[in-house]
Amino acid sequence: MKFCSTCGSDNLTKRIPEGDTLPRIVCGNCDAIHYQNPRIVVGTLPVWEEKVLLCKRAIEPRYGLWTLPAGFLENGETVEQGALRETLEEANARVALGDLYTMISLLHVHQVYMMYRAQLSDLDFGPGTESLEVRLFTEAEIPWETLAFRTITRTLRCYFLDRKLGAFGFRSSAIDRQRKLASGQPVIPA
């Protein structure tokens, strides 16, 4: 943000407004306070028999890497509607939505991932405009080295572990790349 979206001034400073506890972008011309908050990424882990559906990304970031269908929640839709929409857009796939499965606070990029388990309704799927390829993978076939995001790696690792355990609990966790880089130690392994 370089200009105030309320008055157009470039007189922006970062300071703690009166009565607040955190620094915000404040306009020195019109006094508008510009709050910035995490965004929600919604998606699914679509399953057919013992296989999982992945999409090869046709867009940046991480062009050519594999991901679960997921994207930003839009205004005016529920979390569940967003997960279904992304699955349809990226994989042309229809699913029966299951339980909310992983929630991952991505601290360094200000995102919260919310991934649902889902059952594919049919095998009539294929790449949407944001995917190069869509296919089903057994656990042994998962391309762990070319997955697009650590949230996806973690969700898949949880899934295959929980499948062996025979129970899928709700799993909430966090990833903080800044802290990992600072200390040289991963906070939570992916």
Next chain:
Amino acid sequence: MKFCSTCGSDNLTKRIPEGDTLPRIVCGNCDAIHYQNPRIVVGTLPVWEEKVLLCKRAIEPRYGLWTLPAGFLENGETVEQGALRETLEEANARVALGDLYTMISLLHVHQVYMMYRAQLSDLDFGPGTESLEVRLFTEAEIPWETLAFRTITRTLRCYFLDRKLGAFGFRSSAIDRQRKLASGQPVIPA
């Protein structure tokens, strides 16, 4: 948004960018696309024996009405950290966080509420700067007519029902005030 936050121009239009599916605010001067997405509200339902803690709001909107401690998730914190922070800020209350309990997509105001069950650690609570009063209520004492938000009413109704049933499942739902007003019928009763 009246001015582009990237270049300061007032030449903003709402249109569907190429390759997108939804209308966005687009700058006619620098081509910046300004996405707008739902924000997350996090909070707790703090319990002590058979009583529930509520806060009387000292700020607008809904000044003087009762609420559970909750507020916007901030950049750089996990969902759980946000819920604990809001509980401390609004009620000076320390809690042991339990399971994520209700998630409510508030379609008309572009918010997603995420409320956790929580056990008060002690009775040393009291109003923070955003509260006029903080106290414990039995189910019979809950001021249903002067609760601040429908999300709070719903979370409390779920809680007292589930407590009778003896099991607290995760409950995801939606509220769409626009549709309620349009049809004259509540989509989901509060």
